[in-house]
Amino acid sequence: MPLTSFSRRKFLKGTAAFAGATSLPTFATADAHAPLTVGFIYVGPKDDFGYNQAHAEGAAAVKAMEGVIVVEEENVAETTDVQNSMESMINFDGAKLLFPTSFGYFNPHVLETAPKHPDVRFQHAAGLWTDGMPTNVGSYFGYIGMGQYLNGIAAGHATTTKKIGFVAAKPIPQVLLNINSFLLGARQVDPEITCQVIFTGEWSLAVKEAEATNALADAGCDVITCHVDGPKVVMETAAGRDCFVCGYHADQSPLAPEKYLTGAEWNWAGVYTGMVQTVLDGGTIDNFVRGGLADGFIKMSPLGPAVSDASRAQFEAVKAQIMAGGFAAIKGPLNDNAGNPLLTADKALVETDIALESMDYLVEGVIGSTS
Amino acid sequence: MESDLGLWVIPLAILGGAIRVSTPFLFVSLGEVLTERSGRINLGLEGTLVFGAMSGYAAAYLTGSPWLGVLAAAAGGAFFGLIHGLICSLPRVNDIAVGIAMMILGMGLAFYFGKPFVQPVAPDLPSIDFGWWSDVPQVRAALRVNVLFIIGAGLAFAMWWMFRATRVGLVIRVVGDSTDAARAMGLRPALIRTLSTTVGGAFAGVGGAYLSLFYPGSWNEGISSGQGLMAVALVIFARWNPIACFGAALLFGGAGALGPTLQSVGISEGYYLFFAAPYVLTLGVLIATSSPSRAMAGAPGELSITK
Numbered sequence: 001m002p003l004t005s006f007s008r009r010k011f012l013k014g015t016a017a018f019a020g021a022t023s024l025p026t027f028a029t030a031d032a033h034a035p036l037t038v039g040f041i042y043v044g045p046k047d048d049f050g051y052n053q054a055h056a057e058g059a060a061a062v063k064a065m066e067g068v069i070v071v072e073e074e075n076v077a078e079t080t081d082v083q084n085s086m087e088s089m090i091n092f093d094g095a096k097l098l099f100p101t102s103f104g105y106f107n108p109h110v111l112e113t114a115p116k117h118p119d120v121r122f123q124h125a126a127g128l129w130t131d132g133m134p135t136n137v138g139s140y141f142g143y144i145g146m147g148q149y150l151n152g153i154a155a156g157h158a159t160t161t162k163k164i165g166f167v168a169a170k171p172i173p174q175v176l177l178n179i180n181s182f183l184l185g186a187r188q189v190d191p192e193i194t195c196q197v198i199f200t201g202e203w204s205l206a207v208k209e210a211e212a213t214n215a216l217a218d219a220g221c222d223v224i225t226c227h228v229d230g231p232k233v234v235m236e237t238a239a240g241r242d243c244f245v246c247g248y249h250a251d252q253s254p255l256a257p258e259k260y261l262t263g264a265e266w267n268w269a270g271v272y273t274g275m276v277q278t279v280l281d282g283g284t285i286d287n288f289v290r291g292g293l294a295d296g297f298i299k300m301s302p303l304g305p306a307v308s309d310a311s312r313a314q315f316e317a318v319k320a321q322i323m324a325g326g327f328a329a330i331k332g333p334l335n336d337n338a339g340n341p342l343l344t345a346d347k348a349l350v351e352t353d354i355a356l357e358s359m360d361y362l363v364e365g366v367i368g369s370t371s
Numbered sequence: 372m373e374s375d376l377g378l379w380v381i382p383l384a385i386l387g388g389a390i391r392v393s394t395p396f397l398f399v400s401l402g403e404v405l406t407e408r409s410g411r412i413n414l415g416l417e418g419t420l421v422f423g424a425m426s427g428y429a430a431a432y433l434t435g436s437p438w439l440g441v442l443a444a445a446a447g448g449a450f451f452g453l454i455h456g457l458i459c460s461l462p463r464v465n466d467i468a469v470g471i472a473m474m475i476l477g478m479g480l481a482f483y484f485g486k487p488f489v490q491p492v493a494p495d496l497p498s499i500d501f502g503w504w505s506d507v508p509q510v511r512a513a514l515r516v517n518v519l520f521i522i523g524a525g526l527a528f529a530m531w532w533m534f535r536a537t538r539v540g541l542v543i544r545v546v547g548d549s550t551d552a553a554r555a556m557g558l559r560p561a562l563i564r565t566l567s568t569t570v571g572g573a574f575a576g577v578g579g580a581y582l583s584l585f586y587p588g589s590w591n592e593g594i595s596s597g598q599g600l601m602a603v604a605l606v607i608f609a610r611w612n613p614i615a616c617f618g619a620a621l622l623f624g625g626a627g628a629l630g631p632t633l634q635s636v637g638i639s640e641g642y643y644l645f646f647a648a649p650y651v652l653t654l655g656v657l658i659a660t661s662s663p664s665r666a667m668a669g670a671p672g673e674l675s676i677t678k
Binding site for chain 1: 384387388482486489492512513582588589596627628632636639640641642646
C-alpha cells in the first residue's frame with residue numbers, strides 16, 4: 001500500500017542525505033571478526049501464509065547463525081522504493097549481502113543498484129542472471145513447477161467433475177509454468193481433465209481472489225490451487241465451497257484440514273543458511289543457482305486425509321522420478337491452448353531447462369488466456 | 372451433480388458478487404452519508420475500515436464470538452470517528468486534511484496491532500441460506516446471504532426514513548445545510564457533527580468486520596484494496612441518499628464480479644479491462660447525471676467541497 005510505505009529507512013535516508021553525499025570515511029572497515037549484516041526485503045507482509053512468509057522463515061534460520069546480523073523490511077513495492085531500501089541497508093546498516101526476494105525487484109532495480117556497490121552481494125530470488133549482468137548479482141530459484149505437477153496428480157485423482165481450477169496473479173513465466181504443470185500432472189491421471197485459470201492481475205488482492213475462487217467453483221471446478229502471494233483467502237474460500245485445495249508457497253493445511261490434498265512449498269532455510277555460510281567462509285556464491293526437490297529447495301506438504309491410496313501411490317512414484325533428476329513435465333507432443341504446436345513428440349523440456357523460464361503460453365487443456 | 376449452466380453463470384455470478392462484495396461498500400457509504408449530511412467529510416473511513424477489520428478479527432478470535440468481533444469493530448470505528456469529530460470541532464481545522472491523517476493512522480495502527488492475528492483463524496459470521504429451494508449449487512452459493520448484508524439494507528432504508536421524517540434527521544440536515552440557521556435554532560453544530568462522525572465511524576468499522584469475518588473472511592494487511600476510499604466517492608455518486616447508496620454498493624459489487632466470471636466462462640482476453648468496469652461505470656454515470664446549469668443536487672450546503 002503506497003500510502004503506508006513511509007518507513008524508518010526512508011526517513012533516515014532522507015534526513016541523512018547530506019551526510020551520505022559527503023561520503024565520510026567508512027567506519028565499518030573490513031574486519032575478520034565483524035559480524036556479517038544480511039538484508040532481506042519482502043514485497044508483502046512476512047506472515048502472509050505464502051511467498052513472503054516462506055522467505056521470512058529462511059531469514060529466521062539465518063538469524064540463528066553465529067556472526068550474522070539480519071535486517072528485514074516488508075511491504076516494499078517493486079518500484080524505486082526497493083532501490084531506496086537497498087541503498088539504506090547498505091549505507092546505514094552496513095549490509096554486505098542482500099536478498100531482495102520479489103520477482104519485480106530484479107530488472108531494473110537490482111541491476112541498477114549493484115554496479116554502485118561492487119563490494120556488496122545481491123542475491124535475487126526468481127530473477128534470471130545472464131552473462132554480462134553485474135557479477136556481484138546472483139539469482140536463485142527453485143523448480144516449484146515440479147511441486148505443482150505433483151499437486152496436479154493429487155488433484156487429478158480427487159476431481160469428479162474433471163475440471164480443476166487455478167487462481168493466478170500475473171501471466172509471468174513462473175506462473176504459467178505452474179499452471180501448465182498443474183494441468184499436465186492431473187492429465188497423467190486422466191487426459192480428459194481441463195484446468196480453468198483466472199488471473200487477478202495483482203499479487204495480493206483479497207476480495208478479487210475470493211471472487212475468482214467463487215467463479216471457479218461456479219464453473220464446476222472441484223480442486224483449486226493458486227499462485228498468489230498469500231493463498232489463505234483462496235484456500236478458505238475454496239474449502240467453503242466444498243472444493244479440494246492444493247497449497248502453494250507454504251503449508252496451508254491448518255486452513256482446510258479436511259480438504260487439503262497436498263501443497264508445493266518453498267524450503268528456503270537450508271538454501272539461505274548455505275549461501276550465508278559461503279560468504280562467511282570467504283567464498284563466492286554462483287551467479288546462477290537453481291534447485292528442485294532433490295536439492296531441498298522445495299518440498300511437498302504431507303498428503304491430506306482425502307488422498308486415496310491410488311493417488312498416494314502415483315504421487316510417491318512420480319516424486320521418486322523427480323528426485324532422481326532429469327524429469328520433464330513439459331514434453332511433446334504438445335500444443336498450446338489455441339491449437340498451435342509447441343513441441344514435437346521427440347522433444348522434452350526437463351526441469352532444469354532454461355527455456356522454461358521464458359514460458360509465454362498455456363498448454364492445451366488450460367482454459368484461459370495470458371493477456 | 373452436473374451443473375454446467377453455460378452463460379447463465381454470468382448473471383448469477385453478478386448477483387452473487389453484488390451480495391457478497393457490496394456490504395463493506397454499503398456500511399462505509401452509509402457512515403459517510405451520515406457524516407456528510409451533518410456537514411463534514413471524513414476521508415479517514417478507509418483507515419477506519421481496515422482498523423475495524425483488524426479489531427473485529429482479533430476480538431472474534433480472542434472471544435470465539437464473531438458478534439463480539441462486530442461489536443469491537445464498531446467500537447473501534449466509533450473511536451476513530453470521535454477523534455476526527457473532536458479535532459474538526461477546533462477552529463480552522465480542515466476536515467479533509469484530518470481525514471487523510473486519520474486514514475493513515477488507522478491503517479498504521481491496524482497493521483501494528485494486527486501482526487499477531489494474521490495467522491490464526493477466527494470464527495466466521497453466520498449466513499442465511501436463501502437458496503434452499505434450488506438444487507443448483509451455483510444458485511445456492513450466490514444466495515448465501517450474510518446477516519450483515521440484511522442489516523445494512525435495513526439500515527439504508529431506516530436512514531432514508533430518518534432523514535425524511537424524524538426530528539433527528541431534520542436536526543442533522545439543518546446542521547449540514549447551514550451552520551448559522553442551526554445556531555439560530557439553538558442547536559450545537561459541533562456536537563451534532565461530532566456525534567454524526569462517531570456513528571458514521573462505527574458503521575465503517577462494521578464494514579471492516581464484514582471483510583475480515585465473512586468475505587473474504589481473513590485478516591491480512593491487503594484486505595481492503597481501497598473499498599473505504601471508493602465508498603466515500605460512492606456517496607457523491609449516490610447523491611447523499613442512503614437508498615441510492617444501497618443501489619450503488621450493489622452495482623459496484625456486481626461489476627467487481629464481472630472480471631473473474633467472464634474468465635471462468637472462457638471470455639479471457641483483456642481481463643484488465645473488465646477489472647476496470649466499476650470505475651468506468653462510475654465515470655459514465657457521473658457524466659450522464661451531470662448538469663452544466665446547477666450545482667450537485669442533494670449536496671449538503673456546509674460541506675467544504677461545495678462551499
